[in-house]
Amino acid sequence: MTEVDYFTAETSRPADATLMPPLPPQPKSLRETGLERQLVVELIAKALLVGGKSHLSVLTTRLRLSVNVLREVLDFMVAEQLAEVAWRGHSEIDVQYQLTGAGKQHAAVFMARCAYLGAAPVTLASYRAMVARQSWRAQEQRVASDDLAAVLGAAHTGPGLFDTVGAALHSGRSLLLYGPAGSGKSLLALQLGQLLHGLVAVPHAVVAGRDIICLYDPAVHLPPAPRHGGHARQPLERRSTDIRWVLCQRPVIQVGAGLDAGMLELRHDEGSGCYQAPPHVRANNGMLIVDDLGRQRLPAPQLLARLLQPAASGSDQLALRGGASIGMPFDTALLLATNLAPASLFDAALLRRIGYKVRLGPLAENAYRVLFRQQCRATGIAFDEQVLHHLLRQLHGASGRALLASTPRELLGRIADFAGFAGSEAQLTVASLEQAWDSLFAGCDAHDGVFEESIA
Numbered sequence: 001m002t003e004v005d006y007f008t009a010e011t012s013r014p015a016d017a018t019l020m021p022p023l024p025p026q027p028k029s030l031r032e033t034g035l036e037r038q039l040v041v042e043l044i045a046k047a048l049l050v051g052g053k054s055h056l057s058v059l060t061t062r063l064r065l066s067v068n069v070l071r072e073v074l075d076f077m078v079a080e081q082l083a084e085v086a087w088r089g090h091s092e093i094d095v096q097y098q099l100t101g102a103g104k105q106h107a108a109v110f111m112a113r114c115a116y117l118g119a120a121p122v123t124l125a126s127y128r129a130m131v132a133r134q135s136w137r138a139q140e141q142r143v144a145s146d147d148l149a150a151v152l153g154a155a156h157t158g159p160g161l162f163d164t165v166g167a168a169l170h171s172g173r174s175l176l177l178y179g180p181a182g183s184g185k186s187l188l189a190l191q192l193g194q195l196l197h198g199l200v201a202v203p204h205a206v207v208a209g210r211d212i213i214c215l216y217d218p219a220v221h222l223p224p225a226p227r228h229g230g231h232a233r234q235p236l237e238r239r240s241t242d243i244r245w246v247l248c249q250r251p252v253i254q255v256g257a258g259l260d261a262g263m264l265e266l267r268h269d270e271g272s273g274c275y276q277a278p279p280h281v282r283a284n285n286g287m288l289i290v291d292d293l294g295r296q297r298l299p300a301p302q303l304l305a306r307l308l309q310p311a312a313s314g315s316d317q318l319a320l321r322g323g324a325s326i327g328m329p330f331d332t333a334l335l336l337a338t339n340l341a342p343a344s345l346f347d348a349a350l351l352r353r354i355g356y357k358v359r360l361g362p363l364a365e366n367a368y369r370v371l372f373r374q375q376c377r378a379t380g381i382a383f384d385e386q387v388l389h390h391l392l393r394q395l396h397g398a399s400g401r402a403l404l405a406s407t408p409r410e411l412l413g414r415i416a417d418f419a420g421f422a423g424s425e426a427q428l429t430v431a432s433l434e435q436a437w438d439s440l441f442a443g444c445d446a447h448d449g450v451f452e453e454s455i456a
Contacts, residue, residue: 023201023242023245024126024201026241027065029069033069035123039120040069042114043116044059044077045106046115047063049104049108056071062117064119064120064243065244083103084098115271119204119243119244121207122206124328127206130201136198148162165192173355173356174311176336176356176357179360181339183406184404186254196286199247201245202215202245202251203245208326213274214276220279224249250285253283259297261302264306265318285332301347304350369388372388379426384429387428411433414435
């Protein structure tokens with residue numbers, strides 16, 4: 001868990017997830033990068049200050065700029081006596097550079113001002129254009145109905161649920177899942193995020209004026225899934241493309257109760273001298289899930305208003321130090337989940353601004369049976385009809401506990417835990433089931449987790 005309390009789903013993507021979108025061509029000159037020469041000078045100087053004498057190919061890897069761009073800037077640095085050729089081989093690119101004495105002094109000043117040492121950034125204008133080009137809203141078929149049906153399955157078969165969720169994902173409007181704790185809202189939200197088709201290009205960093213904003217995060221920007229059990233292609237390593245961009249699955253970022261207002265703003269890192277992008281920016285071209293809505297450190301109406309306004313306009317104004325602000329693109333599917341009654345969180349006007357609202361409640365017995373069998377297959381525990389009958393009649397029936405979607409997974413997981421600790425094979429028996437049940441619900445009132453339509 002990072003300090004902004006977000007994580008990603010790791011369920012499988014649709015079959016077309018490895019389709020490569022059009023990527024920016026490799027810049028062959030400094031002008032084509034869109035960057036100021038001084039910025040690239042500073043990046044090279046800091047890389048040489050930290051790494052010492054460096055081969056041109058090493059600088060290319062570190063800064064993710066082409067040899068032509070680096071040679072153009074290094075020639076300037078040599079002319080200005082900031083750098084010098086330390087060694088030269090037989091070819092024009094077989095060369096090593098190092099800083100001069102004056103170059104080291106300048107590099108130390110650059111480092112004190114901004115210690116960023118990563119890939120060269122892309123311009124804010126380039127980032128905006130890329131987000132617009134690969135917007136999930138621009139897809140002809142945003143979510144396939146067969147994929148949605150597979151995700152909803154037997155666990156979520158309430159009247160109208162399939163059509164409502166499908167319409168929400170097709171429209172791009174916000175979706176609120178609400179219902180009792182344990183009804184499967186969080187898992188369903190993550191699974192819906194995995195239905196966003198295609199790949200996206202994400203820059204390592206963005207530059208706005210002289211400020212660098214770090215955007216790519218390998219924890220949330222996952223690499224393309226392998227094709228048919230093989231290795232995923234790495235098209236960004238081709239010489240024809242701009243390797244300042246990383247090809248990723250569409251991000252699915254979930255924030256929970258630890259979210260506060262400051263986490264939705266640019267965070268200045270005093271150590272590096274650059275900014276860290278907030279989670280909703282890192283979720284661009286993907287999905288942002290706000291879980292446990294109503295339990296964050298800022299009031300739910302304030303949080304919702306903070307997100308809905310930029311979602312509607314497609315741009316979020318974020319403040320920089322010193323009072324200036326920049327407009328970052330906001331192209332994020334917004335999914336909210338809560339076990340509190342929506343009417344207790346928002347007034348009627350704010351509720352109307354939420355695009356679609358879906359209640360998830362207890363399952364019908366047939367759906368619960370199907371889900372339990374599915375979870376047995378998923379966990380590798382042999383199914384037993386008599387044990388399931390005992391669960392329904394003796395445990396659920398006697399306690400009055402609702403048939404919630406999370407219960408089979410929890411029970412079977414605990415059966416596996418107890419068996420693993422004992423060094424034995426997990427088996428579905430009445431005894432193992434009751435042991436798991438007691439460990440899950442001991443000390444809990446039978447009505448804990450039952451959704452209340454009216455909450456004070």
